[in-house]
Amino acid sequence: MSSRNVSRWDGVRDVPPLQCNVALMGTSTEHPPFDLPGNRIFSVILSLVGAVWLFSVGCGPVSETSEEPVNPPPTGGLVQGVVVSGLAPPVTGGFRSVILFEPDVPLAAPVPADPATMDQFGLAFIPEVLVARVGQEVAFTNGDAELHNVHVRSSASSKTIFNIATPIAGEYLHMFDAGTYTVSCDVHPAMAAYIVVTEAPYGVVADRDGRFELAGISAGRHTVRVWSVDTERQSERVVDIVGKTDLDLSAPE
Template sequence: MGMIRRKLGPPGASWGVLIYLAALPGLAIGAGGISGSVHTRGVKNPTDVIVYVEKVEGQFQPPKATVPIDQIKRTYVPHVLAVLAGSEVEFRNSDNDLHNIHARQGGRKIFNFGIPFQHAVRKVLKQKGIVTLLCDVHPEMSAFVVVTQNPFFTKPDEKGNYTIANIPPGTYTLKTWHENLKPETKEVKVSEGGNVRADFELRR
């Protein structure tokens, strides 16, 4: 998750309140959160779901650190990744095998290169949307990168619970993505220091 810069709240709020808010884990003063559960029908792994805020006003700096995706025993790890647009992804090959990364977005090839064994190649993902990763050497390999407009996205844990913190107050469209499940959308109102709940029931 990236950091956002925000002005502190109005003067006049007591220090007690400020210290209390600052002490809440992952909650910046003035920002709110969204949390809830994601139930997936017909697929075994809710951690392959991405929950994300569709659009938040402002420009967001991608993280300085690269975001890794590895290839281990002819499997992409992780299978599903979300990154802020402009993030640099490091494609690793931990196998003793040649792989290539054939990346497609919006029906077009965006890049295609080979990665020798025990090597890595970095690439910036600029455009928001779904990037599909394929290996032309091993047709069974696939992975997905959800490239987002803002840093407010997450993956549910194994029980399907998720939290997105530090969101500026406002009304947003919250969305889900999964390769085999229909996307769902919810309107949510994030208030200052508050936490709004949004539960999803995803189906094929």
């Protein structure tokens, strides 16, 4: 797995710069040259004392936070918790954008044991856009006091994946392949939702304005995919995440 264009992961340089290089040089030139041997010895002693004093007051190596790209941790694990925020396309047709981050370095991010749940409540699917990991179950529940059904189609092929009745307080579990799915209720044609099922370990649904924030992302190179119900607003790009990052994903590149 490539980590091109990245040099280290912790932001600390190999050879830390000394904060006080200039001051140390100044110590050795502040004093006029002494011609007598005794004065030379005195000068050397003065310089040494000055150097020791400067180090003692904090002129040691500086752990400087570098602006340079950083390498991901060798394990590719969830060692770093970088916060990534940004702007994606705003809500479109009542459906919010989804932002997915897939690291170049494989990540041992376990699939959540709990299902991702889509409820039917108030004659609506809640949430209207659901993100689930491949291998994670999706639970369909009915919190309303009336019968619904759940009709799921592949967004790509329009083929029905399943069409089941959801009795009051009932729950139906399904595990999806990666992809995007449209959800409808044949009893109430106004009810509609989407499910995005992804291999990506990080995903977030933006707010109505398109703002999003996601914490705990591993530093390094990521493929960032934006899903929107408007296919023209979908995008994919490669981003090097170094530290706290703000991304403008509002328009395709």
